[in-house]
Amino acid sequence: MLPLSMAKAGGKMMVARIGGSPEVKKHLEDLGFVVGSEIRVVSTPGNGNIIVMVKDARLALTEEMTKKIMVTM
Numbered sequence: 001m002l003p004l005s006m007a008k009a010g011g012k013m014m015v016a017r018i019g020g021s022p023e024v025k026k027h028l029e030d031l032g033f034v035v036g037s038e039i040r041v042v043s044t045p046g047n048g049n050i051i052v053m054v055k056d057a058r059l060a061l062t063e064e065m066t067k068k069i070m071v072t073m
Helices: 021-031
Strands: 012-018 038-042 050-054 056-062 068-071
Touching: 012 021
Parallel strands: none
Antiparallel strands: 012 038, 012 068, 038 050, 050 056
16 A cells, blocks of 8 residues: 555556545545545656546646555555
8 A cells, every 4th residue: 555646657546545634535535536446647747746537537636635545556
């Protein structure tokens, strides 16, 4: 298990755990990041932000948010 912030582009992963405050967890769940869901890293531009594909939608997340999402390969 590793934080999404350390993931490489192109890899498919499964959400294993969501950290943070209840408000942050709810926000991420509303975006589609739920435990057991599959996500794919589309791009890691190098500025700490990551673009991911979740349920046929592309989302850009800040580095702070990606550190709260734990994934498995």
